[in-house]
Amino acid sequence: MGIFDKGVQKTKRSFFEKLSRAVVGKSRVDDDLLDAIEEALVASDMGVETTLKIIDNLEERVHKDKYVSLDELTEMLRDEISKLLDISEEAKDSVAPFDFSRKPYVIMVVGVNGVGKTTTIGKLAGMLRAQGKKVVLGAADTFRAAAVDQLTIWAERSGADIVKQAMGSDPASVAYDTVSSAVAKGADVVIIDTAGRLHNRIDLMNELTKIRNVMRKVIPDAPHEVLLVLDASTGQNAFQQAKEFARATDITALAVTKLDGTAKGGVVIGIVDQFKVPVKFVGIGEGVDDLKVFDKKEFVDSLFSKEDFH
Secondary structure, three states, X not given: XXXXXXXXXXXHHHHHHHHHHHHOOOOOOOHHHHHXXXXXXXXXXXXXXXXXXHXXXXXXXXXXXXXXXXXXXXXXXXXXXXXXXOOOHHHHHOOOOOOOOOOOEXXXXXXXXXXXXXXXXXXXXXXXXXXXXXXXXXXXXXXXXXXXXXXXXXXXXXXXXXXXXXXXXXXXXXXXXXXXXXXXXXXXXXXXXXXXXXXXXXXXXXXHXXXXXXXXXXXXXXXXXXXXXXXXXXXXXXXXXXXXXXXXXXXXXXXXXXXXHOOOOHHHHHHHHHHOOOEEEEEOOOOOOOEEEOOXXXXXXXXXXXXXXX
């Protein structure tokens, strides 16, 4: 069983059940079937724009080839979804999620409260420590005591260093201390946790810009990555969040959590298509090892694998 099979099981089941109901008794692809596919894609939370893009391309191919078997249609669908996840040559070719040629490599992590942001940072720290990297965490979500406490536990668990200040401290000051400490210690990676919710978009924008600016006093091109954490189970809400954060800062990568607990896994495809930002990690469980580097091919293979369907 591939690592994504568990992660996309619910999405796959709901999607293919809708599809197989539409297919029953049909010997060829017609408009009704394309409508049913459209409905199934929307139900998996792929988003209307992305769904329409897929349907338009399918219609074009079906009309060109006239008679298309259902197996061929599935293959076309798989092909269209793969193409949407290919957002850049660079993302396509990179096997490792990060380019560690810059040291310390600074990752700023953003996302609303409750999506699993701090847990994702902890698991990421564990993954990097297992690769022998020296990691420093910065507890810049100073508005929530729970976030700082949680990050401290993860630091201890993973063997990462942590920099924190008193509750309510200036987050930018924590970020500055963290990167300064990382440089002094010769660390490989810095991961900065940021506040999940500020009063409004202007607050958020100002806060993230300020954090960015103070880090640049120490490391001129920091952060090297701005990782947005989204919860797959929130479906269309995740789109909304991606939109807000994309307005507030330059998002360079996504981590999608709780993929295993939802039938809304299509949201991964929709967000990549709409925001042109690669998914680098997915969370498919609670365990420390359940944050996985996203593999587009494996994800699509799992979505279209035949097991579980009779």
